[in-house]
Amino acid sequence: AGFIKSPLSQKRLTQDSVELYCEAIGNPIPEIQWWFEGNDPNETYAQLWDGARQDRVKINATYNLHSTSTISIANLTGDDSGMYECRASNDPDRNHLSKSPKVKWIRSQANVFVIERPEITAQVTESSGKLILSCNMSGPHPTITGHKWIHKEKILEQDENPGAFTSYTIDGTREEHSGIYECVYEANPQIKGQVNISVAPQVTAYKASEHGNEGDTGVLTCKNPSFPAVTTWSWYKSGHGLLENASGRYIIKSSGNKTELRILKLDIEQDTGDYFCNGTNSFGTGDATVNLRVRSRLAALWPFLGIVAEVLVLVTIIFIYEKRRKPDEVPDDDDGGSAPLKSNATNHKDKNVRQRNAN
Amino acid sequence: PAPAEAGRAPGPPDGGWGWVVLFGAFVSIGFAYAFPKGLAIFFKEIQDFFGTSYSEIAWVSSITLATTYGAGPISSVLVSRYGSRPVVMFGGLLCGVGMISAAFCTSILQLYICVGFITGFGLALNLQPSVIIIGKYFLKRRPLANGLAMAGSPVMLCTLAPLNQFLFENFGWRGSFLILGAILLNCCVAGALFRPIGASPALVKTLETEEGKDALKGKTTEDGPMESKPEEEGGKDCFEKINQYLDFSLFKHRGFLIYLIGNVLMFLGFFAPIVFLAPYAKHTGIDEYSAAFLLSILALVDMVARPTTGIIANSRWVRPRIQYFFSFAIAFNGACHLLCPLASSYTGLMVYSSFFGLAFGMVCAMLFETLMDLVGAARFTSAVGLVTIAECCTILLGPPVGGILIDTFGDYKYMFIKCGTVMVLAGTFLFIMNYYNYRMLAKEEKERKTKEEDPKSVRTEDEGKKNWNKDSTQDGPELEPLREKGEGVKKETNG
Numbered sequence: 001a002g003f004i005k006s007p008l009s010q011k012r013l014t015q016d017s018v019e020l021y022c023e024a025i026g027n028p029i030p031e032i033q034w035w036f037e038g039n040d041p042n043e044t045y046a047q048l049w050d051g052a053r054q055d056r057v058k059i060n061a062t063y064n065l066h067s068t069s070t071i072s073i074a075n076l077t078g079d080d081s082g083m084y085e086c087r088a089s090n091d092p093d094r095n096h097l098s099k100s101p102k103v104k105w106i107r108s109q110a111n112v113f114v115i116e117r118p119e120i121t122a123q124v125t126e127s128s129g130k131l132i133l134s135c136n137m138s139g140p141h142p143t144i145t146g147h148k149w150i151h152k153e154k155i156l157e158q159d160e161n162p163g164a165f166t167s168y169t170i171d172g173t174r175e176e177h178s179g180i181y182e183c184v185y186e187a188n189p190q191i192k193g194q195v196n197i198s199v200a201p202q203v204t205a206y207k208a209s210e211h212g213n214e215g216d217t218g219v220l221t222c223k224n225p226s227f228p229a230v231t232t233w234s235w236y237k238s239g240h241g242l243l244e245n246a247s248g249r250y251i252i253k254s255s256g257n258k259t260e261l262r263i264l265k266l267d268i269e270q271d272t273g274d275y276f277c278n279g280t281n282s283f284g285t286g287d288a289t290v291n292l293r294v295r296s297r298l299a300a301l302w303p304f305l306g307i308v309a310e311v312l313v314l315v316t317i318i319f320i321y322e323k324r325r326k327p328d329e330v331p332d333d334d335d336g337g338s339a340p341l342k343s344n345a346t347n348h349k350d351k352n353v354r355q356r357n358a359n
Numbered sequence: 360p361a362p363a364e365a366g367r368a369p370g371p372p373d374g375g376w377g378w379v380v381l382f383g384a385f386v387s388i389g390f391a392y393a394f395p396k397g398l399a400i401f402f403k404e405i406q407d408f409f410g411t412s413y414s415e416i417a418w419v420s421s422i423t424l425a426t427t428y429g430a431g432p433i434s435s436v437l438v439s440r441y442g443s444r445p446v447v448m449f450g451g452l453l454c455g456v457g458m459i460s461a462a463f464c465t466s467i468l469q470l471y472i473c474v475g476f477i478t479g480f481g482l483a484l485n486l487q488p489s490v491i492i493i494g495k496y497f498l499k500r501r502p503l504a505n506g507l508a509m510a511g512s513p514v515m516l517c518t519l520a521p522l523n524q525f526l527f528e529n530f531g532w533r534g535s536f537l538i539l540g541a542i543l544l545n546c547c548v549a550g551a552l553f554r555p556i557g558a559s560p561a562l563v564k565t566l567e568t569e570e571g572k573d574a575l576k577g578k579t580t581e582d583g584p585m586e587s588k589p590e591e592e593g594g595k596d597c598f599e600k601i602n603q604y605l606d607f608s609l610f611k612h613r614g615f616l617i618y619l620i621g622n623v624l625m626f627l628g629f630f631a632p633i634v635f636l637a638p639y640a641k642h643t644g645i646d647e648y649s650a651a652f653l654l655s656i657l658a659l660v661d662m663v664a665r666p667t668t669g670i671i672a673n674s675r676w677v678r679p680r681i682q683y684f685f686s687f688a689i690a691f692n693g694a695c696h697l698l699c700p701l702a703s704s705y706t707g708l709m710v711y712s713s714f715f716g717l718a719f720g721m722v723c724a725m726l727f728e729t730l731m732d733l734v735g736a737a738r739f740t741s742a743v744g745l746v747t748i749a750e751c752c753t754i755l756l757g758p759p760v761g762g763i764l765i766d767t768f769g770d771y772k773y774m775f776i777k778c779g780t781v782m783v784l785a786g787t788f789l790f791i792m793n794y795y796n797y798r799m800l801a802k803e804e805k806e807r808k809t810k811e812e813d814p815k816s817v818r819t820e821d822e823g824k825k826n827w828n829k830d831s832t833q834d835g836p837e838l839e840p841l842r843e844k845g846e847g848v849k850k851e852t853n854g
Binding site for chain 2: 172300303311
């Protein structure tokens with residue numbers, strides 16, 4: 001048996017997770033075990049099982065063409081620091097309690113360092129139309145080689161300064177730029193802090209004025225693009241109070257950033273009017289107004305009939321006018337047509353001249 | 360009948376009822392060109408309603424445009440047979456029916472059929488006859504008439520765009536389609552104005568066939584005047600029957616071929632810049648409303664440019680050399696596109712839009728006038744049908760090819776360069792070939808004049824045929840109808 005891939009030593013912060021990967025080959029296929037020795041001087045190697053350490057340890061092994069095993073430990077603490085050993089053997093007697101195996105277990109080691117997570121103070125300050133986000137790292141920390149600011153998976157700013165303090169400035173107000181911002185310290189391991197700009201819901205309507213046809217289903221939509229998400233949405237109709245989901249003809253579908261009010265079988269009298277959508281989160285509430293207009297099914301019919309009538313009238317007038325003038329216009333094509341055939345005129349030029357003069 | 364007509368009316372009236380017909384053509388052409396573009400306002404709503412992608416909706420426009428151009432020959436055949444008026448009225452009816460049924464559609468496929476095919480076909484039946492009848496009513500003032508009639512397109516577009524927006528807000532897309540269907544019925548009114556002039560086409564054909572086998576187009580003999588023609592399918596070859604209405608001998612006509620090749624080439628780069636002007640403006644950072652305003656500038660300049668070009672083309676100095684003016688307009692268009700990538704600021708784009716509007720209007724105003732000038736009013740009916748179906752392919756290819764260029768290179772300038780180059784090439788080609796054509800025509804004119812002095816040669820049938828051919832290729836607008844009538848007389852007496 002032999003190792004194809006050995007586990008790598010890593011540095012991690014507390015509350016992080018770590019994954020070690022091991023691959024071995026042999027005939028027959030070897031078995032892989034994980035063993036751990038802590039940093040205490042009197043600690044010895046002990047085997048790790050799937051579910052150990054209050055279910056923080058997970059071992060995933062496959063034994064197909066060769067053996068692979070992945071061990072992952074979640075929510076690291078300082079006690080998880082130490083030496084992790086990947087052991088493989090394909091000796092049939094390897095686990096025998098009395099016999100000792102002919103072939104020893106081959107071992108591959110990786111050192112896992114769990115470093116105390118340094119505290120990061122995140123702050124948002126507003127001054128003169130600008131927002132200043134800042135992160136300050138306190139306590140012992142590894143060497144910093146640079147900083148990055150990330151928002152919605154896009155890098156906003158980065159530098160290569162070694163300081164424990166980093167800041168990022170945005171032009172605008174909290175309401176315009178709410179969301180989750182990450183300050184990332186480039187070090188071994190990478191340390192991330194989070195700065196939240198939280199505001200009350202900035203609720204807006206998709207369309208301030210909606211139309212629907214009588215009998216159809218009308219859809220009114222409000223959205224909240226700000227952070228954090230809305231926890232409760234509610235809809236009101238002016239003069240009707242709160243609209244309940246699945247009451248009568250109303251269906252309300254809501255999510256953290258959008259809510260939809262569907263009205264079935266629109267009625268011109270009852271459903272036309274203003275609707276208010278209200279969104280609440282832990283920082284406040286916000287609302288918007290949507291105006292609904294219900295069109296009668298036949299609304300388009302009157303202009304249509306009007307125009308068709310106009311077309312018919314015009315066409316009739318034109319044809320009557322033409323019939324009235326027809327006596328002047330009867331050029332008697334037959335006569336004209338037969339004339340040249342009958343004649344034996346040979347002097348074409350003369351004929352032309354004659355005709356021209358006739359004009 | 361032609362000489363008889365000359366006896367009653369002095370050829371095309373060039374005025375009088377002609378102005379009323381011009382107004383009708385203005386409306387009809389306006390609808391035909393502007394309507395498919397105006398529909399774009401409804402697309403977003405329809406897209407949401409049917410849950411389709413944007414490209415599936417865009418097919419509606421493409422199918423309408425394709426049918427409007429592709430059905431050209433059918434339109435020409437119908438006009439040859441029935442005259443302009445019934446065809447336009449039927450076309451208007453078809454458009455109306457198409458849009459009204461579109462108001463009740465329940466799937467995108469039905470929209471393709473109702474708006475795309477039916478309305479598109481109706482618009483095709485509107486477009487061709489309107490252009491044809493201008494040629495019948497105007498001769499001396501024909502370029503002016505063409506320019507004024509083609510001005511219908513930008514005027515209608517400017518009216519339809521806000522109108523569609525208004526209808527959409529008040530009635531939703533279904534109600535709007537219903538009302539638009541009614542509005543399209545007004546094409547019937549325009550058609551009603553197209554009072555027939557000249558001998559009825561059936562009569563002309565009858566007289567020609569009465570001459571028997573000597574007839575120019577080689578039709579089979581028929582006995583009896585009116586009934587024989589359309590009903591008799593029996594002894595006739597299908598090709599000959601089509602040839603009766605659609606003159607394929609045009610493909611031997613030098614001027615026609617020049618026009619066809621030049622125009623087919625030109626259309627490859629004609630429409631793409633308009634389609635991509637607004638996206639290009641947005642791409643350079645201009646906001647949506649200003650980008651839309653660029654198109655408005657284009658339309659306004661276009662509106663003014665078309666009648667003005669008509670007036671210029673009608674003037675004594677330009678009219679005999681109208682083909683050169685046309686080639687110049689095309690090359691000017693191309694030059695504008697080539698210079699466009701240099702304009703990066705908003706003012707630069709505004710200047711580009713104005714010049715583009717000017718160039719676009721100039722080309723459109725003379726589009727059909729030059730064909731009429733080359734082929735003559737008699738054969739224009741068939742010519743326009745054949746030309747539109749050939750242009751159909753390149754018109755449809757133009758914007759997608761431009762789109763591919765933009766997507767591949769990520770830069771709009773290659774599309775402008777491609778369009779500019781194509782149009783400059785087309786313009787140069789037309790210029791050179793028309794110069795050659797003018798010289799050949801002058802030569803033929805000279806030969807004809809010497810033959811005319813000699814009375815013996817005009818007796819033979821062959822000679823008559825050759826002269827008839829030469830007549831059709833004659834330019835020199837003043838002399839054309841009189842010549843034709845003269846030759847017509849010769850032919851009939853020979854028969």
